[in-house]
Amino acid sequence: MVRSSRRKTPVAILLVAIGVSVVGLIPIGYVVATAIATGWTTMSALIFRPRVGELLVNTVGLVVITVPLCALIGFTAAWLVERTTLPGRRIFAVVLAAPLAIPAFVNSYGWVTVIPSLNGLWSGVLVAGLSYFPLVYLPCAAALRRLDRGLEESAAALGLSPVRVIVRVVLPQLRLALLGGSLIIGLHLLSEYGAFSMLRFDTFTTAIIEQFRSTFNGPAANALAGVLALCCLFLLLGEGAARGRRRYARLGAGTITPPRVARLGRLTPVAYAFLISLVGLAIGVPLFSIVRWLVAGGLAVWSEPVLASALVQTLGYGMTGAAVTVLLALPIAYLAVRHPARLVRLLESVTYVTSSLPGIVTALALVTVSIRLVPDLYQTVVVVLVAYLIMFLPRAVVNLRTGIAQAPVSLEEAARSLGLNPVAAFVQVTARQIVPAGLAAASLVFLGIVNELTATLLLAPTGTRTLATQFWSQVNDIDYGEAAPYAALMVAMSLPVTYLLFARSRSEATR
16 A cells, blocks of 8 residues: 555646746746747857857856866865864854855955956956855865765775875765855856946856846847856756766765864964955955945935835745745655656756756746736736746755655655545645755745845836845945945845855754
8 A cells, every 4th residue: 555655646746846847947948949939040140259259258267267266165165174173163164154145246346345446257256256165165064074984094094195085085075065066156157147247247147138138139138048058058967977977875884983183283374374364355355345335324324215125025025935936846845755756857857957047047038928928927026936936946845855855754654544635644744844944945045035136137027126136226326335235134134044054064964
């Protein structure tokens, strides 16, 4: 009886999962349909032109330089925190995750107001590197805590020096963490708009938005979006090829020996200089700029009525978007754990692929679909929530999948044997056990929505003011003092979620 119940996939849940995945296919369908409708002659003329070549060089150069730099910084910081006797490393462990609470465009604002001459590729590398290195630091730190000390001791017993042990034993075991974090950083670089626009550094995303907002030139913007989507696909395929099929699990019985920590000795001042400089540049500069402009503006900057409206609307979009996304992610996560069939794996994969596309591509797709098929939905809250669903669904699926996998399936099966249908059994039994995972998923989606800029700029109804869009409006008017309260509120709202992310990564590493 148990086996048959496991094989039988709940039809209602499957239909909801299929519907969510179909919605997620809108951006990909948009890119393909636009290319076909435009025609190869027109599309090739729009793609093979000097401007696109310039944008491609800028974008590829940004990714090629920033991703390895973030990987190096993230691994070094993680190793110093987890594998050395550096005094105060527990404090650094928390602080090094804090840059995730500062949106990249706020970080750029902080640097530009301190050094107005910043612009171009290397300025983009600076700001992006300081904003995104925690995406490598966190998984590397968690992986280092899980590594078995016995592997390193065996290598040392064979005569390898400490440096060669790191290169030949530790780094290969961190391959998944390094590649996964690097992939996320690469996708962020392709989709970032505000930070690079402020630095006057042109990428595909900045060019698409400028093309769309200035001339509403659909074919030109769509051609750039198609090239950007291909860049994302190339990153995904490259990460998959680099990851390979190598096994990383530890085989055999016994418990994992706690990792050995290294004594830095004379290198301690160097380690301190590196970590303090990193924290100062990544956190100190933007926070200094925000505080500086808040002090300069005085209490008057907090008395603007728009500020309260933007805060309320941001909370409304964030909470509603998080609730909708988590609710619609539940069917996919449930099927992925309880009924892992081929169709289910395909549906889950769709969510990852479509969400990897930049927000500008998703926004252009929804603008086109809503205008042509359902014009009544154009520039409505519904379209904005759909965009958030497509962009942030994997954040919810991953957390919910983990929570469902940890909930005993026997209790749910017992409830079904007493006559409850699958949905009722899940709600009454499993749902209560996955509340922590659901809250974590909702928090991460909320964080993404609060700091989202590009899709909201294009899709939000007229008169909508979120903290991100209002901050951007003030920055465009070169009113840095009026922009400071919006930046401060975004950081204040993001800090608790960032700490939750850090705490969960630490707890997962000790299991």
